[in-house]
Amino acid sequence: MRIAQIAPLYERVPPLLYGGTERVVSYLTEELVRQGHDVTLFASGDSVTAAELVSCSERSLRLDQRIVDPLAHHFLLLEEVFARAAEFDILHFHIDYLHFPFSRRHPIPHLTTLHGRLDMPDLVPLYKKFGDVPVVSISRAQRQPLPWINWQGTVYHGLPTDLYRPAAEYSDYLLFIGRISPEKRADRAIEIARRSGMRLKVAAKVDAADHKYFKTIKPLFNDSRIECIGEVGEPEKQDLLANAYALLFPIDWPEPFGLVLIEAMACGTPVIAYPCGSVPEIVENGVNGFVVDNLDAAVRAVADAARLNRALCRSLFEERFSVTRMAENYLRIYERLLND
Numbered sequence: 001m002r003i004a005q006i007a008p009l010y011e012r013v014p015p016l017l018y019g020g021t022e023r024v025v026s027y028l029t030e031e032l033v034r035q036g037h038d039v040t041l042f043a044s045g046d047s048v049t050a051a052e053l054v055s056c057s058e059r060s061l062r063l064d065q066r067i068v069d070p071l072a073h074h075f076l077l078l079e080e081v082f083a084r085a086a087e088f089d090i091l092h093f094h095i096d097y098l099h100f101p102f103s104r105r106h107p108i109p110h111l112t113t114l115h116g117r118l119d120m121p122d123l124v125p126l127y128k129k130f131g132d133v134p135v136v137s138i139s140r141a142q143r144q145p146l147p148w149i150n151w152q153g154t155v156y157h158g159l160p161t162d163l164y165r166p167a168a169e170y171s172d173y174l175l176f177i178g179r180i181s182p183e184k185r186a187d188r189a190i191e192i193a194r195r196s197g198m199r200l201k202v203a204a205k206v207d208a209a210d211h212k213y214f215k216t217i218k219p220l221f222n223d224s225r226i227e228c229i230g231e232v233g234e235p236e237k238q239d240l241l242a243n244a245y246a247l248l249f250p251i252d253w254p255e256p257f258g259l260v261l262i263e264a265m266a267c268g269t270p271v272i273a274y275p276c277g278s279v280p281e282i283v284e285n286g287v288n289g290f291v292v293d294n295l296d297a298a299v300r301a302v303a304d305a306a307r308l309n310r311a312l313c314r315s316l317f318e319e320r321f322s323v324t325r326m327a328e329n330y331l332r333i334y335e336r337l338l339n340d
Helices: 020-034 070-083 123-129 186-196 208-222 234-243 259-266 294-306 312-319 323-339
Strands: 002-006 038-043 051-054 089-094 110-113 135-136 151-154 173-179 199-205 227-230 246-249 271-272 289-291
Touching: 002 020, 002 070, 020 038, 020 259, 020 323, 038 070, 089 323, 110 323, 151 323, 173 186, 173 234, 173 259, 186 199, 186 208, 186 246, 186 294, 208 227, 234 259, 246 259, 246 294, 259 271, 259 312, 271 294, 289 294, 289 312
Parallel strands: 002 038, 002 089, 038 051, 089 110, 110 135, 135 151, 173 199, 173 246, 199 227, 246 271, 271 289
Antiparallel strands: none
């Protein structure tokens, strides 16, 4: 099958550091190539792939200090895609709704994976106008604000099974990975660690939009048990996750998926998470982690995490969240769209 994968330009594919969407696009692209499909990746020019790469910006936009208007670069991306659209059997978009007016008017079958939150009132009139565009959710919870649009299926993210591996032994620290932002609740993770009497490693970035929040919680990092590491890449993440006692995911927003949850599972590391968004679909309470709804329950879960079977955490990852399963689920949807 001739497949175009269209990625956002904010990060390279795969990202050097943070970047969930671009990371998933990379895993999917490489797996489709491995399975013998003819794949073209439209992405930033510093991307690395076994597919044919069409460079749509010199480098990832977030790392280019010259970039003022990222939307302009995404319109160049769209021009590249639709200039070559006839070469493909299907176009698979990962750039939100930006392409809807163009793909609707083009005869080539197309699919859009919606990677973000959908609970914003601004989206209702947009999706009413484009309710015919075929889309995929990354969790069932993600669909709840817009259950009536043209859902083609739910495809959970997947990882290569050899990307992460469990450690022979784990350490005595808790771990927080992600962004320092109000909805990710690093402050809540620090309080859980403090009440549990455990060390906490915080591997996270601070976006410009979150500097104000970071300033309000910065005094919490003065505790000697809290170690702020900053953004980390894949090698560092492997060691951090595999050696952690547990991953804290105390979010306060409707998380569409939460890639770090399955990264932890791949390392056999249990998760302690709040029941927002996709969390109850990914974390099986008492099996690969605990789903809690307050600080007291989180502290009890920290004490209980040692009794969870880390080998079972890993096997559940292999069963439910491998990149092979993700690619097969997408291929079934591609085939259905091609045969409509």
